[in-house]
Amino acid sequence: MLELSDVTVKYGQHLALDKVSLQIAKGETVVILGANGAGKSSLLKAIAGLVPCAGAAQITLNGQPLRGTAPHLITEAGIALVPEGRGIFGDMTVEENLTLGANPIRARQREAETLALIYDLFPRLQERRKQIARTMSGGEQQMVAIGRALMSNPDFLMLDEPSLGLAPVVIGEMFKALAKIKTTGVGLLMVEQNVKASLKLADRGYLIEAGRMSASAEAATLLNDKEVQSVFLGAVV
Amino acid sequence: MFEHLINGLVLGGTYALVAMGLTLQYGIARIMNLSFGDTVIAAAFAAYVLFTALGLSPLLSLLIVVPAGFAFSYGIFSLIMRPLVRRSANSEALEVDSILATFGLLFVIQGVLLVLFGGNFTSYSYLNVPVDILGAVVALNRLSALILAAVLGGALVLLLMRTRWGLRMRAVAISASSAPLVGINVIQTSRMAFAIGGALAASGGVVISMYQTFTVTSGVVFTMKALIVVIMGGKGSLPGALAAGLILGLVETFVAAYIDPGLTLASTYLIFLALLLLRPSGLFGKAS
Ligand SMILES: Nc1ncnc2c1ncn2[C@@H]1O[C@H](COP(=O)(O)OP(=O)(O)O)[C@@H](O)[C@H]1O
Numbered sequence: 381m382l383e384l385s386d387v388t389v390k391y392g393q394h395l396a397l398d399k400v401s402l403q404i405a406k407g408e409t410v411v412i413l414g415a416n417g418a419g420k421s422s423l424l425k426a427i428a429g430l431v432p433c434a435g436a437a438q439i440t441l442n443g444q445p446l447r448g449t450a451p452h453l454i455t456e457a458g459i460a461l462v463p464e465g466r467g468i469f470g471d472m473t474v475e476e477n478l479t480l481g482a483n484p485i486r487a488r489q490r491e492a493e494t495l496a497l498i499y500d501l502f503p504r505l506q507e508r509r510k511q512i513a514r515t516m517s518g519g520e521q522q523m524v525a526i527g528r529a530l531m532s533n534p535d536f537l538m539l540d541e542p543s544l545g546l547a548p549v550v551i552g553e554m555f556k557a558l559a560k561i562k563t564t565g566v567g568l569l570m571v572e573q574n575v576k577a578s579l580k581l582a583d584r585g586y587l588i589e590a591g592r593m594s595a596s597a598e599a600a601t602l603l604n605d606k607e608v609q610s611v612f613l614g615a616v617v
Numbered sequence: 618m619f620e621h622l623i624n625g626l627v628l629g630g631t632y633a634l635v636a637m638g639l640t641l642q643y644g645i646a647r648i649m650n651l652s653f654g655d656t657v658i659a660a661a662f663a664a665y666v667l668f669t670a671l672g673l674s675p676l677l678s679l680l681i682v683v684p685a686g687f688a689f690s691y692g693i694f695s696l697i698m699r700p701l702v703r704r705s706a707n708s709e710a711l712e713v714d715s716i717l718a719t720f721g722l723l724f725v726i727q728g729v730l731l732v733l734f735g736g737n738f739t740s741y742s743y744l745n746v747p748v749d750i751l752g753a754v755v756a757l758n759r760l761s762a763l764i765l766a767a768v769l770g771g772a773l774v775l776l777l778m779r780t781r782w783g784l785r786m787r788a789v790a791i792s793a794s795s796a797p798l799v800g801i802n803v804i805q806t807s808r809m810a811f812a813i814g815g816a817l818a819a820s821g822g823v824v825i826s827m828y829q830t831f832t833v834t835s836g837v838v839f840t841m842k843a844l845i846v847v848i849m850g851g852k853g854s855l856p857g858a859l860a861a862g863l864i865l866g867l868v869e870t871f872v873a874a875y876i877d878p879g880l881t882l883a884s885t886y887l888i889f890l891a892l893l894l895l896r897p898s899g900l901f902g903k904a905s
């Protein structure tokens with residue numbers, strides 16, 4: 381169980397997140413929806429330890445406090461992030477990226493098994509394992525990013541707008557892959573602007589507006605919600 | 618001709634060894650260390666003292682001087698660089714801060730050496746016996762220097778390219794911001810890279826002392842040449858540093874032998890300029 385309560389993030393004077401609370405259980409898929417600048421990336425970064433929390437924020441993983449833990453130790457604790465823009469090691473091969481993904485000690489024992497699983501999920505990565513990552517297409521690079529994160533054998537996988545900048549066909553393939561990842565039992569916490577596809581995949585959803593959590597409901601409820609549809613009209617595919 | 622080739626390789630191998638140290642410090646730890654050459658010279662003086670006072674051969678003094686170079690750089694990183702790394706908003710800010718801090722360090726090291734050894738040219742005679750290689754006569758100390766540079770440099774390249782440890786080092790060089798996402802402790806990795814860079818500087822100093830004359834103020838020249846080699850080879854590229862170091866050594870040796878010894882530095886700049894114009898990202902660098 382990953383739990384956040386009253387998570388506040390400030391950039392100087394600017395309040396990017398204001399007392400946001402959420403929980404996600406292992407095996408659950410949760411989507412966070414919100415317009416540009418709402419604070420979605422800041423939320424994932426706060427969990428990953430990449431930006432500091434302010435105020436009375438608490439973040440716990442299975443009851444263990446995570447706030448203030450260094451980012452590399454959060455990965456080690458079992459939370460992997462696929463950041464906005466992917467953050468892959470562009471000058472390395474696909475294989476090197478994946479090997480690096482298994483760098484956390486928690487991942488070492490099952491490394492070969494996890495790699496087989498990822499090649500099964502993304503056969504393209506196996507074909508292209510010697511290719512330099514930055515020479516690949518956007519969709520392939522996203523596969524590398526997701527594969528790399530999965531290599532750490534995480535309990536929770538966080539994805540920041542994985543469909544951003546991809547062609548519609550490629551987005552479809554990616555959501556199929558995410559659906560398969562979901563069945564492995566990992567908790568998925570994703571930020572998306574692709575409202576329909578992500579709500580179909582998710583169990584629950586949260587809406588975030590100008591740094592505040594404005595709603596939380598079952599994904600099916602949100603999918604049929606008139607307000608959600610109107611708020612995200614431009615973003616609905 | 619063949620003799621010049623070997624001498625050029627000796628000089629080039631030394632440059633490559635020293636430049637690999639700088640490329641580790643700059644490419645991975647992102648610290649532009651202007652006191653790098655002074656670490657080299659300090660190690661050369663250490664080897665000189667160990668040889669003249671204790672009769673220790675430079676090959677044995679490596680066992681003392683190299684760990685000392687590692688420890689010194691490890692300490693410098695923890696003491697001076699880490700606060701800079703912590704407070705720097707981005708790698709550009711860190712670069713400027715580190716240039717200023719290491720510029721100060723340069724004068725501290727040079728000052729201490731000046732007090733200890735004075736400003737005279739220094740050298741000692743070790744394995745100064747001629748050996749015949751396919752008709753060319755080369756001093757044995759130079760030959761040992763070349764072998765040493767090749768072994769140390771080769772071992773480092775293997776470690777970086779073939780081990781998980783090396784993969785982590787390269788990951789930090791490529792993207793320090795993504796490295797924590799794969800569980801890498803960036804500060805620890807940077808400190809290790811900086812310290813190993815210092816160890817390489819120290820080994821370069823010992824190698825240099827075996828066949829060159831040096832003074833307290835030679836450090837600047839080595840910093841400059843290492844910098845040229847790093848930029849020529851492509852920032853952060855070890856194979857690039859290796860190739861560029863060898864080229865520089867060969868060109869300097871041939872220019873000194875066939876044109877005029879006074880033109881070696883000029884020729885260095887000439888290749889540097891030509892390369893910057895033709896391949897701005899360096900021999901092995903990737904166009905960004
Ligand atoms: N590093 C930063 N420095 C200053 N302001 C930032 C920084 N990152 C994000 N912000 C601001 O915080 C708010 C939330 O940003 P972000 O979390 O990236 O939103 P989202 O991912 O929902 O688009 C925005 O107003 C953004 O401009």
Ligand SMILES: [Mg+2]
Nearest residue numbers: 420421422464
């Ligand atoms: Mg965002």
